[in-house]
Amino acid sequence: MAILRKMLIQFLLTVVSIVLISGLPDLFLTKNVSSYWEKIKDVSVSLLHPGHLQYIPFKQPRPLFPDFLDPYFYSITILLTAFLLAFFLAQVLAWMTMTLPERVRAVIKNLLTLLESLPDLLVFALVQMFIVFFYKQTSILLSDVASLGEQRIYVIPIMCLMILPFIYFYKMMVLLSEEESKKPYFEFSRAKGLRRTYVLLFHVTRNTYETLFHFSKTVLWFMISNLLLVEWIFNIDGITYYLYSDFRAEIMAVILVFLAIPFFVFFGFLEFLLSIRLRREAGA
Amino acid sequence: MIRSIKFWAGCIVLAALIGSSLVHQMVFDSKIKKVPVLYNDKGEAVKAAPLPASPDMPFGTDRQGYDMFAKVMQGAKYTIPFAILIALQRVVIAFFIAIPYAFYFPSWARKGLEQLLSSFYYVPLTIIAIFLLEPVLVERIAGEKEYFTYDFSVRIFLEVSILTLLxxxxxxxxxxxxxxxxxxxxFIQSSQVLGAGKIRIFRKHVVPHLLPKLCIxxxxxxxxxxxxxxxLGYFKLFFGGTDVCYTPFCDIPPQSISNEWSGLIGEYYQNIFAHPLIALGPVIMFxxxxxxxxxxTEGLQTHFASGKRKRTYKKEEKEDTIPAGAEQFTFINEKGA
Structure with missing residues (x-):
């Protein structure tokens, strides 16, 4: 219950800060503070009645709401799939890496620093170019490189979105597991005769999850920005289309609020799981 | 002295980028080589711009024949120092906000504030930055006249402060x-017990321990x-303003004012399939x-970690060097008790 209340308060605060930010561009354009307050009032009113909102796709206003939901779920699907895939792949690879000798791990870590530095734009470009190159060589089209009209693509945007988060998670997991395995309990359980893999899988992993939880918020924050780029580059008919077709404060605010909702649910649930574990540990 | 190779390698690369950019400005007056047509030895035209990469021009030339590498080098002296400036402002301002947050706030206020501020975790920075900077940076048109809402220096000031404050x-x-x-x-609690005030704890205990972390x-x-x-460059919001060409049939892409890197990305990224190196040159420099x-960062991390280890070593040595001679104590039976 405490978590539910906390998440609700946080959600309200997020909405308030989004509304406050949404008035700023007008302030910059008109340099007029009173019109800023007007704008904020407008945005708050239209957030309370989202059914009345309209966007302007081809010079003809249409109601935002039924139109908006489908692309919204599409975008969220891409985002969450990429996030989960990146996390689980990184976990599996991190386990495999931890069984390697220390010198190999040092090489891997240095390589990861290099990969981590790739700008996201470069990653997207490389994926695009790789697909075209592969098609030219083998005439097998792995996936469409751009979405056209109604047809939806999943593989490429998910791939583009997951590469960098995967590298971040992977490096973080290796670093955390290494730190964990220097702690006394690791040596103790090894001394008791438990196998290294067993301790790694069941104890070390569990102890890294709290830090990973906080880290994953930063990763997701980064991913939402990337989603915008990916949708733009691959011409995907997702939420960014609405963001860009109509750059008004109200639309902006509604879309940002809608983007925030699934993550509140997601992280609220994860925090709930973590708190159950903590309570059980406190009881034990 | 920092003994990490990684740290110095990173520093040298950054210094080389900025330094060569400055040298380019001072010695060559920021002139960029233009090769619209490539001739062979006999004076016949072989190739027209955009030229592919060659040892002479590692990123080739753009459509107008300007050397991409020189363009990128010219931009380095704007992009990197401004990135450093913005990052420095972020850390310094945040540090001064953090002092009352940690020292004077009761824990319930701290929790509330943390919730308020971490609501920003769900608002993607790029979208907000595009949304806020668009009216500031993009050139507008009213009737026949193209104009910016703000002067050049005000634009830079606004962009730097928005990117900082967000x-x-x-x-x-x-x-x-x-x-x-x-x-x-x-150790902080014990110094409190010994009578240290908040200012002394801050100066003597918190700052020295926090500085390494702040560097990272x-x-x-x-x-x-x-x-x-x-x-921002990809979305054609260039540092210092985007010069949009509003005349009809204008095929020049929006231009950046100083060849800084985000401008170069915005200008050339659409060439990605036709001339990948031209498009990717600026991205690779990023x-x-x-x-x-x-x-x-990694060099600093290993440096600070190893510094801690050294300190504990010294302590152990000191414990070892306690003289363990026979003068330290006398045998009871020799005392004759």
Missing amino acids: VVPMVSVMIGNMMTAQLKEE VFTQQCVSVLIIFAH GIAIYAFNLV
């Missing part, structure tokens, strides 16, 4: 939590600013700069 809340919560964790340490936060922020610059900053 991230300050999150960084200050991070630094504030570092400080509160520090304040819970045992700073280099990480440099990376994040560079990434934002790249994103990658090199980010890698250099990451190397500096």
Whole structure:
């Protein structure tokens, strides 16, 4: 219950800060503070009645709401799939890496620093170019490189979105597991005769999850920005289309609020799981 | 003295980028070689711009025949220092916000503030930055006249402060939590017991322990600013303003004013399929700069970690050197008791 209340308060605060930010561009354009307050009032009113909102796709206003939901779920699907895939792949690879000798791990870590530095734009470009190159060589089209009209693509945007988060998670997991395995309990359980893999899988992993939880918020924050780029580059008919077709404060605010909702649910649930574990540990 | 190779490698790369850019300005007056047509030895035209990469011009030339590498080098002296400036502002402002947060706030207020500020975790920075900077940076048109809403220096000031202030809340919560964790340490409690005031604890205990961490936060922020610059460039919001051509049939893409890197990305990224190297040149330079900053971060981390280890070594040595001679004590039976 405490978590539910906390998440609700946080959600309200997020909405308030989004509304406050949404008035700023007008302030910059008109340099007029009173019109800023007007704008904020407008945005708050239209957030309370989202059914009345309209966007302007081809010079003809249409109601935002039924139109908006489908692309919204599409975008969220891409985002969450990429996030989960990146996390689980990184976990599996991190386990495999931890069984390697220390010198190999040092090489891997240095390589990861290099990969981590790739700008996201470069990653997207490389994926695009790789697909075209592969098609030219083998005439097998792995996936469409751009979405056209109604047809939806999943593989490429998910791939583009997951590469960098995967590298971040992977490096973080290796670093955390290494730190964990220097702690006394690791040596103790090894001394008791438990196998290294067993301790790694069941104890070390569990102890890294709290830090990973906080880290994953930063990763997701980064991913939402990337989603915008990916949708733009691959011409995907997702939420960014609405963001860009109509750059008004109200639309902006509604879309940002809608983007925030699934993550509140997601992280609220994860925090709930973590708190159950903590309570059980406190009881034990 | 920092003995990490990674740290110095990163520093040298960054210094080389900025330095060569400055030399290019001072010695060559920022002139960029233009090769619209390539001739062979007999004076016959072989190829027209855009030229592919050659040892002479590692990134080739653009459609107008300008040497891409020179363009990129020219831009380095704007992009990297401004990234450093913005990151520095973020860390310094956040540090000063974090002081009252850690020292004077009761824990319920701290929790509330943390919730308020971490609501920013769900608002993607790139979208907000595009949304806020668009009216500031893009040239507008009214009737026949093209105009910017703000002067050049005001535009730069606004962009720097917006990019700073958007991230300050999150960084200050991070630094504030570092400080509160520090304040819970045992040695702080013992110095409190011995009568140290808040100012003394701050100066003698918190600052020395926090500075290394702040350096690392700073280099990480440099990376994040560079990434934002790249994103903004892709969406044609260039550092210092976007010069849009509003005349009909104008096929010149929006131009950046100073060849800084985000401008180059925006100008050339659409060439990605036809001339990948032209499009990717600026992006690769972003990658090199980010890698250099990451190397500096890792170098600092190993340096600070090893520094701690050295200190504990010294302590152990001291314990070992307690003279263990026979003069330290006398045998009871020799005393004759």
